[in-house]
Amino acid sequence: MPPKKIADFDSKLIGEIAEIMSDAGLTEVELTQGDSTLRLSKQVNVVAAPAVAQAAPAPVAAPAVAEAAPPAAESAAEHPGTISSPMVGTVYLSSSPGADHFVSVGSQVKEGDTMMIIEAMKVMNPIPAPRGGTVKAIIVSDTQPVEFGDPLIIIE
DSSP states (O other), rough: OOEEEEETHHHHHHHHHHHHHHHHSSSSEEEETTTTTEEEEEOOOOOOOOOOHHHHOOOOOSSOOOOOOOOOOHHHHHHHTEOOSSSSSEEESSSSHHHHHHHOOEEOOOOEEEEEEETTTTTEEEOOOOOEEEEEEEEEEEEEEEEEEEEEEEEO
């Protein structure tokens, strides 16, 4: 017995698409075939965890010599050498756990050198230096989630 047809789409195809959606973590897919369009979407339930009160940590004395800390995100975004995130994802500063970082503060980079990787939807996207220069600050930390436009690094 042939599969049931829904417009131009058979039930076997719809089942395969639903399986791909599940495997890839997709919540919506739209497929057009001829004059017919099929949109599959699934509802995602988000459960908020109850807030747990935590005791305030004990104050820590400031070190005598301040370490080179990355500038605050607000001031970094205004710096003319700031490179911003081109996408939403998770930042990785090295090619694999335990490997040396692509760049560090003081590193010289050339245009096109990989500065970091942003993982978006299980795809590793290298972030190249848009211009040559010296890395003055790395604003993000390894495995930090970023949004589009968040400051990542400052190159002068």
